[in-house]
Amino acid sequence: MRAALESIEKNQASIHVEVEEERVAEALEQAYRKIVKKTVVPGFRKGRVPRPILEARLGKEVLYQEALEILLEQAYREAVIETAIEPIDHPEIDVIQMEEGKPLIFNVKVEVLPEVKLGDNYKGVTAVIPEVKIGDDEVEAHLKLLQQRHARLVDAGDKAIDDGDVAVIDLETVVNGKVEQRLSGKDQIIEVGMAKFIPGFEGHLIDMKAGERKEFTLNLPSVFQYKDLEGKEAKFKVKVVAVKRKEYPDLDDEFARDVSEFSTLEELKEHLRKKLEETGQRQARRIFKERVVAKVVDDANVEIPEPLLKRQLNLEYSQFLQRLAMQRLNMDDYLRMVNKDKEALQRDLEERARRVVKTRLVLGAVAKAEGIKVTPEELAQEINDMAAQYNLDAEKLRADLEARDQIGAIEEDLLMEKVSDFLADNAVPLTEPENRQDETEAEVQDAQEGAAAEEEQGKDSGEGPSA
Incomplete structure (x- = not known):
């Protein structure tokens, strides 16, 4: 096969390709073997129709089209390698000649990577690098994070719930007159002040004590984890099972x-x-x-x-x-x-x-x-x-x-x-x-x-x- 790069203008390459007649003949034979398996002709077993009869019945164009599909993709890939172009889009292929006993000739136009003109000093550019300074306050802040993550929960007795406490509650949530199981349950853990549940919910727990009950109504958020509940009114029935406080370990050895x-x-x-x-x-x-x-x-x-x-x-x-x-x-x-x-x-x-x-x-x-x-x-x-x-x-x-x-x-x-x-x-x-x-x-x-x-x-x- 021969591939000649004729021009590259405005990032579009033009290639002239010629494929040897021997490969054309081989592709036509492959096309015949593929098509004959799917063609039924009276008087012949399936797959046994001689090629001349198949061509007479279906027309040579059918075989040529199938052979082109076999040849073009492979020949195009070879042409890309031979001409060392770098395509970035699908090629436009114009078949000039496709006949038995003659070479396949086609032209290709395809968009290729553009030329990049690098700056003169791409090696050796100057840029600011941030200075890293770690102060004692940052170390202490991260030490505090470790302390918080290793806190223990201890029972607070009859203490009223306040920010920072952990409330253990039994919760029943009613939406549209029905209990919403996804927002209900026994022994639910609510860390008050963290705003991890429903906006406004934790505020209703403030000052409640273990054993107390309360009912209140809130609108669920317009953007919510359960899309079918977004923006709906919910009635909450809460019983405080226990109030717990965090006990932090001493920062020592x-x-x-x-x-x-x-x-x-x-x-x-x-x-x-x-x-x-x-x-x-x-x-x-x-x-x-x-x-x-x-x-x-x-x-x-x-x-x-x-x-x-x-x-x-x-x-x-x-x-x-x-x-x-x-x-x-x-x-x-x-x-x-x-x-x-x-x-x-x-x-x-x-x-x-x-x-x-x-x-x-x-x-x-x-x-x-x-x-x-x-x-x-x-x-x-x-x-x-x-x-x-x-x-x-x-x-x-x-x-x-x-x-x-x-x-x-x-x-x-x-x-x-x-x-x-x-x-x-x-x-x-x-x-x-x-x-x-x-x-x-x-x-x-x-x-x-x-x-x-x-x-x-x-x-x-x-x-x-x-x-």
Whole structure:
């Protein structure tokens, strides 16, 4: 087979392809064997009709069409490899010649990846890296979290319920004249002040004591875990079975030994400080990497192909709708909340899609320029990690991903991460300016808040208060 790249204009490649007559003859024979099995001709057993009679009865065009389907896909793939183009859309194929005893000739037009002009200094860009400072107050705050998570529930006797107490109640909820079992039950645990149940419910428990009963009515939220109950009026019948209070352990060496592998409280504090610093450093590195990539992308020039933009925009819109569904919001509610119209939302999504596409094109160009690739071992490790995360068999997961044609997407994500790391490793970090300190502290705060949760893993298995 011969494939000649004739031109690339405005990201559209034109290829001229010729397939040898021997392959055309073989494809026609395959087409005959396939069609004859499905054709019934009087006087012949099924599958035994001679080819000339089959052609006379159905017409040669039927065989030619079937042969084209056999040849075109494979020949197109070979042409892509031979001409080293990178298609991003479905090809337009124009068949010039398809005759027995002659080569198959066709032309292809297909959209390809555009040329990316990288900035002169994509290796060596400067970006601010957040400074991680862990103060004593942050260590103490995380120590308090550990203390709260290891609180015990003790009976408060005839104490009146107040914020911070835990009420054990028997609850009956009536909606539309019927007991709603999903919102009813014996010995229900309500931590007063945490607002984890129905808005306004906990306020009715304040000042109640063990053994007391109360009835009251509330409207269920307009966004609720049970969609069929949203906004409906509910009548609650409550009996307080018991009132419990939290008893916190003293922050001393014994506490350190109970919740960790350390012998003293000071050792535990030092461990927490190190975990906070490690988490903060990881977050600072992520922020730095994002800033570096943003600069490299901003410094590059590339024309965004319409097929890629449309594909990404569809993905952004689909993910946006999924997020709304998870929050039990509809489009109109969301637009009212953010004070936007549909046109403004569309512009926002399109801008995000454009940025995502440009970033991937630029990082892909860096990967080519620097010879960065994902190795089979790295891909296998990523799939093994995914399997471990979801408690799946790695081989079965890989087979499923291959069947759904998702291996390429995982490999591309790994490549983008490797290129981002490469750019960050070759960038020049700058000290945080004074006027950006508050912004940086806000950026790293979330990561630091997760350090205590990491500490809970190990000796403590994340147990909550125990009665």
